[in-house]
Amino acid sequence: MDRAILSPVVALATACGATERDDARLDPPRPWSEASRVGERGEFSFTLTLEPAVPVLHEFFSVTTRLLDLRSGLPVEAADVDVDARMPDHGHGMATRPEHRELGSGRYETRGMKFHMPGVWVFSACARAQDREDCVALSYREDVP
Amino acid sequence: MKRRASVARRVLLGAMLCGGGGCEDDRNVAWTTDELRILASLALPEHADDVQDPCSDASAAAAWGRTLFFDPGLSGDGNVACATCHDPARAFTDGRALAYGRRAGQRNTPTLFGLAAAPFLGWDGHTDGIAAQSMNALLSPVEHDTHPAEVAAWVRDHHREAYEAVYGAWPTGAHADEQIFVHVGFALEHHLVRLALPPAPFDHFVAAPRRGDPRGGGHLSAGALRGLRAFLRAGCLSCHHGAMFTDGEFHNLGLPAAVGVSDVHRGRAEGARRVLESPYRCDGPWRAPARCDALRYLDPDFADFEGAFKTPTLRNVELTGPYMHTGQFETLEAVLDFYRNLPGEARIGRRDPQLQPRGGALPIRDVVAFLRSLTSPLPRDSAEEDGAHMPLDAGSRTPQCPKKPQELLATHGVAAKRSE
Numbered sequence A: 001m002d003r004a005i006l007s008p009v010v011a012l013a014t015a016c017g018a019t020e021r022d023d024a025r026l027d028p029p030r031p032w033s034e035a036s037r038v039g040e041r042g043e044f045s046f047t048l049t050l051e052p053a054v055p056v057l058h059e060f061f062s063v064t065t066r067l068l069d070l071r072s073g074l075p076v077e078a079a080d081v082d083v084d085a086r087m088p089d090h091g092h093g094m095a096t097r098p099e100h101r102e103l104g105s106g107r108y109e110t111r112g113m114k115f116h117m118p119g120v121w122v123f124s125a126c127a128r129a130q131d132r133e134d135c136v137a138l139s140y141r142e143d144v145p
Numbered sequence B: 001m002k003r004r005a006s007v008a009r010r011v012l013l014g015a016m017l018c019g020g021g022g023c024e025d026d027r028n029v030a031w032t033t034d035e036l037r038i039l040a041s042l043a044l045p046e047h048a049d050d051v052q053d054p055c056s057d058a059s060a061a062a063a064w065g066r067t068l069f070f071d072p073g074l075s076g077d078g079n080v081a082c083a084t085c086h087d088p089a090r091a092f093t094d095g096r097a098l099a100y101g102r103r104a105g106q107r108n109t110p111t112l113f114g115l116a117a118a119p120f121l122g123w124d125g126h127t128d129g130i131a132a133q134s135m136n137a138l139l140s141p142v143e144h145d146t147h148p149a150e151v152a153a154w155v156r157d158h159h160r161e162a163y164e165a166v167y168g169a170w171p172t173g174a175h176a177d178e179q180i181f182v183h184v185g186f187a188l189e190h191h192l193v194r195l196a197l198p199p200a201p202f203d204h205f206v207a208a209p210r211r212g213d214p215r216g217g218g219h220l221s222a223g224a225l226r227g228l229r230a231f232l233r234a235g236c237l238s239c240h241h242g243a244m245f246t247d248g249e250f251h252n253l254g255l256p257a258a259v260g261v262s263d264v265h266r267g268r269a270e271g272a273r274r275v276l277e278s279p280y281r282c283d284g285p286w287r288a289p290a291r292c293d294a295l296r297y298l299d300p301d302f303a304d305f306e307g308a309f310k311t312p313t314l315r316n317v318e319l320t321g322p323y324m325h326t327g328q329f330e331t332l333e334a335v336l337d338f339y340r341n342l343p344g345e346a347r348i349g350r351r352d353p354q355l356q357p358r359g360g361a362l363p364i365r366d367v368v369a370f371l372r373s374l375t376s377p378l379p380r381d382s383a384e385e386d387g388a389h390m391p392l393d394a395g396s397r398t399p400q401c402p403k404k405p406q407e408l409l410a411t412h413g414v415a416a417k418r419s420e
Helices: A003-013 B002-016 B033-042 B058-069 B130-139 B148-158 B160-167 B176-192 B201-211 B222-233 B268-277 B332-341 B364-372 B405-411 B414-419
Strands: A034-038 A044-051 A060-069 A080-087 A099-104 A107-114 A119-129 A132-142
Touching (some): A044 A119, A044 A132, A060 A080, A080 A107, B033 B222, B058 B160, B148 B160, B148 B176, B160 B176, B332 B364
Antiparallel strands (some): A034 A044, A119 A132
């Protein structure tokens, strides 16, 4: 399917709540509650929603990832989804091992996320489905409470 | 309601600190909006009524726990009480570089204030609750050096009435000794979670506007105010934040070797494995069913756990030296000198990349003056529970409720094992 035809679908899918749109720049990094971005390979669209909406330093939060197939415009089912976060300036990730599960309708939940330091974090979300793979990176700034 | 109170505090602080100018001396130089927000976050809560403890019978457990805290009978030789190292007069520390219970230890004695807010206890986080930490200390060969059967016998001979008043009929059966031992741990937890921290000069400074003094009530000297500004601006907050001035996390500072400690300690890398193996852990057989997220999601292989130790609270830090996990530094001045220069390299793992030499950004005398403003009047003894003081542990963790022996056994399936 033509990518140009799909773009309204993506926009519709990402229009809810306080959203970082696909074309929004996250530089400089700042807090957000929901962010959408087309994958690096253009296979899937990723929408990440944080719960609670403003993660508290040192407290657990979860991420719900909505996956959209950019070829068909349909939610991606039965994908292998991995969500992580790292601090590139410090050269480390989280001190936790998050757990992932599929919620249905192209939605996937990751629990056990925790920012253990203030500063700039970069979320990474990768999905594998139907012999295709795609990833996104989204920056985030966590402040001292 | 809490949010509203917090906003009000920020506004009052803003009024106190002269806003855009017009102040008469450098004690009232304007603060930025962000600094005002942070100052409010560092003060102890003003009107915490009491520890949120859902247990209806917790007070009796706490009272017995206090008695146990001072009881040297809970040790292998009858000479070591919890209070031997955790002296209330020294903010529950001992003034030694390395603890000495039954034998010479390998760790500095940490204070006991604010324990309930931390998910993991001990310098390396090898336990995940106050009761577990208490039991671990009782079992440790260098601390109390006792064991469940010995503790149970001591309780039977010296505390049976108090035990039964809290936990019901005296237990019998194959697991009775360990059950009594666990109950001792929980009674100590009920006591320790109630340790109250009265406001320090810093808290009075933050609260002064509410009491009608927009200039801060004179609670901080000019030097302490300069030290506070330096503390905020030098990045100390990255790890020392919140009302207890700690993030509860683990960091490798790249510290020098301590006198009398030959081994290089792996710190959190070892503590994370120990807590997962402890029978007294959150999801272990001796704990009531609970959410144990901190344990469930813990990654013991996190690379930066290597050589990392827990950030200590700065509350009462004037009273808790020597400092660091093996008492490397005798004085606060020596600690700050280390942070100014960061000499040497980490002996294991890598130094936390957040750390950079601060040099003159940390004026030692002023920062020490500020740190001394965090010293609270100490309770007359550790039994202060009058509610007039703010509990230290405003965190969400609460001790496990006392249970009747049969209840505890049934909860954890021990009764079934006994009948097999």
